Amino acid sequence: MRILCIEDDTELLEYVTKGLIEMGHTVDAATNGTDGLYLATSEKYDVILVDRMLPGVDGLTIIKTIRGAENLTPVLIFSALGEVDDRVKGLRVGGDDYLVKPFAFSELIARIEALNRRNRPAVEKETTLSAKDIQLNLLTRKLSREDIEIPIQTTEFKLLEYLLRHKGQIVTRTMLLEYVWDYHFDPQTNVIDVHISHLRQKINKESPQYLIKTVRGAGYIIEDS
Amino acid sequence: MFAILLAVGLITLCLSIFFLIRQNPNYLDYGFLVSLGIASIVSLLLVAVLGYLVSVFVVTRINRMANTANEIIKTGDLSKRLTIDSRWDDLSYLSGVLNEMLDKIEILMEGVQHITDTVAHDLRTPLARLRNKLEKSDQSAEEKIALIQEVDGLLKTFNALLSLSSIESGRQSTKFKSFDLEKVVIDAIAFYTPLAQDKEQTIEVETLPINYVGDRDLFFQVIANILDNAIKFTPENGNIKVAITDSGNNRKITITDNGPGIPEESIDKVFDRFYRDKSETQKEGSGLGLSLVKAVLKLHGAKIKIENTPPGLCVSIYLD
Numbered sequence: 225m226r227i228l229c230i231e232d233d234t235e236l237l238e239y240v241t242k243g244l245i246e247m248g249h250t251v252d253a254a255t256n257g258t259d260g261l262y263l264a265t266s267e268k269y270d271v272i273l274v275d276r277m278l279p280g281v282d283g284l285t286i287i288k289t290i291r292g293a294e295n296l297t298p299v300l301i302f303s304a305l306g307e308v309d310d311r312v313k314g315l316r317v318g319g320d321d322y323l324v325k326p327f328a329f330s331e332l333i334a335r336i337e338a339l340n341r342r343n344r345p346a347v348e349k350e351t352t353l354s355a356k357d358i359q360l361n362l363l364t365r366k367l368s369r370e371d372i373e374i375p376i377q378t379t380e381f382k383l384l385e386y387l388l389r390h391k392g393q394i395v396t397r398t399m400l401l402e403y404v405w406d407y408h409f410d411p412q413t414n415v416i417d418v419h420i421s422h423l424r425q426k427i428n429k430e431s432p433q434y435l436i437k438t439v440r441g442a443g444y445i446i447e448d449s
Numbered sequence: 450m451f452a453i454l455l456a457v458g459l460i461t462l463c464l465s466i467f468f469l470i471r472q473n474p475n476y477l478d479y480g481f482l483v484s485l486g487i488a489s490i491v492s493l494l495l496v497a498v499l500g501y502l503v504s505v506f507v508v509t510r511i512n513r514m515a516n517t518a519n520e521i522i523k524t525g526d527l528s529k530r531l532t533i534d535s536r537w538d539d540l541s542y543l544s545g546v547l548n549e550m551l552d553k554i555e556i557l558m559e560g561v562q563h564i565t566d567t568v569a570h571d572l573r574t575p576l577a578r579l580r581n582k583l584e585k586s587d588q589s590a591e592e593k594i595a596l597i598q599e600v601d602g603l604l605k606t607f608n609a610l611l612s613l614s615s616i617e618s619g620r621q622s623t624k625f626k627s628f629d630l631e632k633v634v635i636d637a638i639a640f641y642t643p644l645a646q647d648k649e650q651t652i653e654v655e656t657l658p659i660n661y662v663g664d665r666d667l668f669f670q671v672i673a674n675i676l677d678n679a680i681k682f683t684p685e686n687g688n689i690k691v692a693i694t695d696s697g698n699n700r701k702i703t704i705t706d707n708g709p710g711i712p713e714e715s716i717d718k719v720f721d722r723f724y725r726d727k728s729e730t731q732k733e734g735s736g737l738g739l740s741l742v743k744a745v746l747k748l749h750g751a752k753i754k755i756e757n758t759p760p761g762l763c764v765s766i767y768l769d
Contacts, residue, residue: 326604328597379639405640409670410605412677412738418643441594 225249225270225340230260230286231302232278236325240273243329244336257281264290269297271339273332276303276314284317291318298339302327311408330394330442337393353388355446358427358435360384369427379404380423387436392448394439420444459493510540514547527555560721567723567736572606575599609737613722616667616744625749630661630668630768631693634702637672638691641680648685655692659700661768667745674738675704675764683708683761700768707761716755 227249231237234255241251252267254260257280264272264286272290276283287299301319303310311322320342321335353360359368360381367376367384376384382404387395397416402408420436428434437445466485517531530551531544579599588596638652645652661668679689683706690705711719711726718724720743723736746753752767 328601405636407636407669408666409673410608411640412674412735413644413681415640415644418647422643422646440590441597 225336226252226268227336228252228254228260228263228267228269228272230254230257230264230272230274230278230283232256232275240329240332243333247333257283257286261286261289264297265293265295271336272297272299273336274299274301274319276301276310284314287314287318298342300332300335300339328396328442330439331396331398334394334396334399334443338390338395338399341390341393353385353391355388355391355448356435360388367427374426376426379419380426383419383423387444387446391446394443394445396443399443457496507540510544514540514544521551527551527558564722568610572603575603579603606735606737609735609741610722613737613741613744616741616748625663626665627660627662628665628668630659631656633665633669634672634691634693637669637676640673641676644677645680645689648680648683648687650680650683650685650687650689653688653690655690657693657695659693659695659768661700661749663749664745667748671742671745671766672702672704674742678738679704679706679708679762679764682706698769702766702768703763705758705761705763710757710759710762711755713757716757719755 227244229237229240229244229251231240231253232255237253237255241253244251252263252269254263257278259280260274260278261281274283274286278286281289283301283303287301290297290299298320299318300321300323301314302323302325303314304325314322320339323332323335351361351363353362357370359371360366361368362385365381367374367381383400386400386404397414400416401411420438424434424436427436435446437447439445466489514531517529521527521529530548533541533544533548535541579596583596634656635654638654642652676689676691683689688707690703692703692705694701694703715724715726719726720739722740724739725736743753746766749768751769754765754767756763756765
């Protein structure tokens with residue numbers, strides 16, 4: 225992937241750039257808004273990471289400008305401003321995702337991959353999501369394994385749908401909270417883990433890790449088989 | 450003070466003479482003038498003596514107040530109070546009010562002290578653990594994850610503290626919107642149901658459509674924190690009941706469980722930051738959950754009441 229990272233905190237920039245390069249991505253970096261905007265408009269990237277507060281041109285203006293030029297490159301905003309209001313503002317001007325500092329590198333990677341996938345045009349509108357012998361029908365909202373139907377609740381359906389849509393990618397707990405539950409909050413207990421374990425029980429009582437694997441220290445993954 | 454009294458006396462005297470003469474010029478004979486002179490000297494003396502006494506009274510009291518204040522500043526001992534030896538004058542009233550203010554400041558300072566102690570303790574322990582583990586340079590993947598979890602815990606506490614102070618500053622009330630509170634309550638219950646299922650607990654729900662103006666995410670957090678506590682402290686096979694009721698202008702959410710309740714003596718402390726009952730220090734949690742609940746409700750102008758209703762605990766949120 226070719227990634228542009230615009231961030232004025234040089235320490236963070238270096239940490240992010242180094243990590244992304246180690247994973248085999250090509251990274252261009254800019255430490256101020258003016259350079260960042262120049263790169264964003266003159267080069268072609270798969271994903272752009274931009275800080276909200278920047279010297280020169282601020283992050284939101286950069287997004288507005290490139291969107292104004294009909295450039296649809298996915299943009300991930302990161303910022304120390306974590307309140308919901310700020311997220312909404314960032315997404316409204318055309319950002320695709322919002323990550324609050326400080327963030328874990330695994331969280332950043334998971335989100336970049338999700339963004340890159342979103343950018344790929346869907347060949348046709350999917351009606352069934354599948355992995356291994358599991359089929360999730362989006363129209364009838366039914367889950368089946370080897371053609372045997374497994375009763376599933378609304379939340380479990382949404383969880384599985386999100387995981388299947390991001391098949392082959394790590395999905396973090398925060399991503400699940402934001403996209404499956406649509407609330408921004410901090411659960412005091414790791415309730416998400418309990419939801420996942422119930423879902424696993426339903427899919428396969430004998431070997432619960434059968435479909436949804438835990439990636440320690442990061443989140444969950446349904447492997448692309 | 451003294452000079453003002455003297456001046457006022459003189460002016461009234463001059464004015465009274467002036468008016469007397471204008472009304473009846475015939476009085477201007479010698480005898481009248483003599484008696485007038487004596488009268489004025491006597492009244493001036495009287496004013497002077499009275500004024501002196503009043504000013505001595507006032508000055509000594511003010512000085513005494515200043516001395517006490519000085520002492521408090523120098524020693525930092527907030528338990529000192531101004532002496533009050535009479536009830537009738539304004540200065541004693543002022544002293545009384547200032548003493549009340551000192552009471553309040555003392556309580557607040559004790560609170561700050563307590564929070565600093567607990568913050569120091571709660572953050573120092575994980576930091577120390579972290580440091581010890583980092584000393585060993587060869588980390589296995591397993592240990593690395595443990596370290597990351599430790600840091601995550603710290604970040605969580607800091608984040609909770611920050612959002613607490615942001616809520617308490619009241620800035621967030623500018624973005625209040627009308628939202629479906631019934632849905633938020635039902636969503637929060639759905640979110641926690643698997644946790645209750647694992648403990649074989651049942652959650653009974655009794656809601657009614659309700660719209661509320663406020664911050665939807667913060668309210669979700671409120672219900673989530675209370676449910677989290679209820680599930681945590683209610684034993685297996687317990688029962689939790691969530692109800693929204695509306696009696697005229699008294700909309701209320703109650704969350705009742707049949708757990709052990711809270712010892713009566715610590716029921717007021719549960720909202721304090723970092724407060725954890727002795728029995729729960731083993732359980733996970735930051736001790737900030739209910740502080741956050743209270744701050745959010747205060748921001749919305751709502752009230753919360755926690756009471757023991759044996760068997761169990763009843764948390765009521767008064768929305769209006």
